[in-house]
Amino acid sequence: MLPTELKLHVHIDPVHSFIEVSANIVEELGLTAKLSRQSxxxxxxxxxxxECDVDGHLLVDALSNHNIDFAFDETIHEELCMFRRYRTIGYLQ
Incomplete structure (x- = not known):
């Protein structure tokens, strides 16, 4: 079940920024197949x-369409984010 409000964390590194979000929320919003290999x-x-520039708007639009209130907080990383060693979402598609 989707929440009525959500706090999202944004990671900003020297090259890109990324929104951290639960896989359950992404799946419930039906976004998994729409996401790029940049995430x-x-x-x-x-x-x-x-990835904020490519996939972030999909999340923001879906949350808005489901009337979910959301807010962001952020962490600025001096080096590339650790999760860049993880698989890209492209392997799911």
Whole structure:
């Protein structure tokens, strides 16, 4: 079941920014097949890291369409984010 509100974490590294979101939410919103190879998934497949420029708008639009209130907080990383070592979402497609 989708929440009525959601706090999302944004990771910003020197090259890109990514929205961290539960895989369950991505799946419930029907976004998995729409995501690009620019985004990542955790080894246990429980967390997605959506590249903001390419896939972030899909999440924001879907949350808005489902009347889910959301807010962002952020972490700025001086080096590339650790999850860039994970598989890209493209392997799911």
């Amino acid at each position: 990542y998934i955790s080894p246990g497949a429980e967390t997605f890291y959506l």
